[in-house]
Amino acid sequence: MKKIWIIHNSLHGNSEQISRKIAEDLKNSYDVSLDSIKNINPEDIAKDDPYGLIVGVRILAFRSDNEIRSFISNLDKVTNKPISKVAYFSTHALGWKKFFIKGMKKTLEKAECVEEICPEFLEVKMKGAEGPAVEGADAKIGEFISTLKNFIN
Numbered sequence: 672m673k674k675i676w677i678i679h680n681s682l683h684g685n686s687e688q689i690s691r692k693i694a695e696d697l698k699n700s701y702d703v704s705l706d707s708i709k710n711i712n713p714e715d716i717a718k719d720d721p722y723g724l725i726v727g728v729r730i731l732a733f734r735s736d737n738e739i740r741s742f743i744s745n746l747d748k749v750t751n752k753p754i755s756k757v758a759y760f761s762t763h764a765l766g767w768k769k770f771f772i773k774g775m776k777k778t779l780e781k782a783e784c785v786e787e788i789c790p791e792f793l794e795v796k797m798k799g800a801e802g803p804a805v806e807g808a809d810a811k812i813g814e815f816i817s818t819l820k821n822f823i824n
């Protein structure tokens with residue numbers, strides 16, 4: 672089975688919860704690993720030569736979380752084999768603005784190890800910083816997972 676890594680840097684659990692939903696849906700077809708970047712190093716991912724990478728991005732102070740952006744940049748330095756398929760999603764609590772995710776997009780586009788980035792992107796709004804997600808989020812997440820499966824295939 673092809674290896675897929677799902678990473679997040681969740682503090683309140685919102686990005687982690689969505690990561691787990693995605694992992695649950697992919698685990699029958701792929702060898703899925705999921706973890707917080709607090710628990711792993713870029714080398715842990717690089718040694719697996721993953722086929723796919725899915726990144727959960729929390730929005731902090733109107734920007735993509737810098738810690739996970741740095742993690743991707745460091746992963747790029749230690750990765751020898753290209754990662755064929757890369758996708759990302761975001762959780763946030765304010766009205767969505769495209770520029771929230773600009774930083775992560777830039778980081779992924781700059782990373783030489785990233786081969787193809789999923790053109791579809793998921794953003795999930797939370798009712799407050801600690802969640803839960805707003806009504807309708809489950810359907811949106813489900814749609815994203817279907818898109819993701821087509822993209823990875």
Ligand SMILES: Cc1cc2nc3c(=O)[nH]c(=O)nc-3n(C[C@H](O)[C@H](O)[C@H](O)COP(=O)(O)O)c2cc1C
Pocket residue numbers: 680681682683684685686687729730731732733734762763764765766797799800801802
């Ligand atoms: C310090 C801090 C700053 C935040 N800044 C923003 C922000 O600028 N825009 C926004 O939409 N949400 C903001 N949020 C909300 C988080 O993006 C949201 O709670 C997210 O789901 C957190 O992800 P996590 O549960 O995976 O940690 C902020 C949260 C914290 C704690």
